[in-house]
Amino acid sequence: MGTVLPLVVVSVAYHSQGPLTSLAADLARQTQPPQSWMVVDNAPDSGPLDPAPLQAKLGPIPLRVLQGRQGWGFAAGCNAAFAALQQRGYRGWIWLLNPDISLPAGHELERLQQQLQRYPHHALLGTAVEDAAGQLEASGGWIDPGLRFRRRRIKPRHGQLELEALAVDWLSGCSLILCPSAHQPPARFDPAYPLYYEDLDLCRRLQAAGAPVLWLPQPRLGHQRGEGSRTPSCRRLQLSTRSYCRYLRLHCPGWVRALRLTRLLATALLRLPIQPRRGMAVLRGLRPGG
Numbered sequence: 001m002g003t004v005l006p007l008v009v010v011s012v013a014y015h016s017q018g019p020l021t022s023l024a025a026d027l028a029r030q031t032q033p034p035q036s037w038m039v040v041d042n043a044p045d046s047g048p049l050d051p052a053p054l055q056a057k058l059g060p061i062p063l064r065v066l067q068g069r070q071g072w073g074f075a076a077g078c079n080a081a082f083a084a085l086q087q088r089g090y091r092g093w094i095w096l097l098n099p100d101i102s103l104p105a106g107h108e109l110e111r112l113q114q115q116l117q118r119y120p121h122h123a124l125l126g127t128a129v130e131d132a133a134g135q136l137e138a139s140g141g142w143i144d145p146g147l148r149f150r151r152r153r154i155k156p157r158h159g160q161l162e163l164e165a166l167a168v169d170w171l172s173g174c175s176l177i178l179c180p181s182a183h184q185p186p187a188r189f190d191p192a193y194p195l196y197y198e199d200l201d202l203c204r205r206l207q208a209a210g211a212p213v214l215w216l217p218q219p220r221l222g223h224q225r226g227e228g229s230r231t232p233s234c235r236r237l238q239l240s241t242r243s244y245c246r247y248l249r250l251h252c253p254g255w256v257r258a259l260r261l262t263r264l265l266a267t268a269l270l271r272l273p274i275q276p277r278r279g280m281a282v283l284r285g286l287r288p289g290g
């Protein structure tokens with residue numbers, strides 16, 4: 001604790017040119033800018049990212065666009081960024097920011113970097129995130145035993161707490177801060193999660209190894225949910241179902257897994273006559289290797 005480490009912002013993009021351009025403008029007007037910004041392009045074939053508008057907004061802040069693979073998930077994109085930074089000898093903090101995040105106040109990075117000096121380098125930290133209506137999102141929470149394992153989440157009242165940080169069990173990947181090199185082996189997401197639940201999995205694995213998982217009521221970010229990607233809805237449903245099944249298999253008791261998968265299967269079968277595409281998407285996600 002107490003050592004000042006540098007901070008690099010990393011964003012994983014899939015058809016996210018517009019939101020990224022807005023985020024670039026927000027980063028440029030920060031009172032304390034990041035050391036650099038790395039963007040991983042997960043749509044190099046169907047919609048390659050144009051870095052010129054981003055660099056024009058950023059000004060002197062260095063930008064590096066890393067070519068991902070078409071259709072890579074968030075986990076694989078983050079891992080590629082972690083590996084590239086490690087190869088360059090970077091050992092500081094990484095702030096994962098979704099492309100559709102906004103930094104409205106202009107001093108979010110300065111406030112975060114001041115707080116990071118108080119916490120051990122192997123901590124995972126998340127920030128308060130507000131939706132388009134200004135309501136606090138559930139960007140963290142606690143894991144309970146039983147069927148409703150994620151029922152306790154960050155609520156608006158937590159945003160009013162005068163705490164430096166709140167200990168939680170999981171944090172949202174839309175605004176997640178970590179120092180991968182502070183963990184042995186270096187922290188990585190599980191790339192077998194194609195969409196969602198990879199952040200819960202990482203938090204639970206590192207917490208089990210002794211890492212504090214902390215939610216910060218400040219700084220407070222904005223989130224234009226759904227503006228960061230144009231993945232077709234049925235495809236998203238298939239991928240998120242696959243991730244959900246993996247999380248249940250790795251982190252939930254057998255009886256919870258059996259009941260939840262049975263309910264999911266029954267719902268998909270009932271939906272088939274009314275919404276056949278969505279029903280089939282869930283069934284494909286439930287299939288091993290789907």
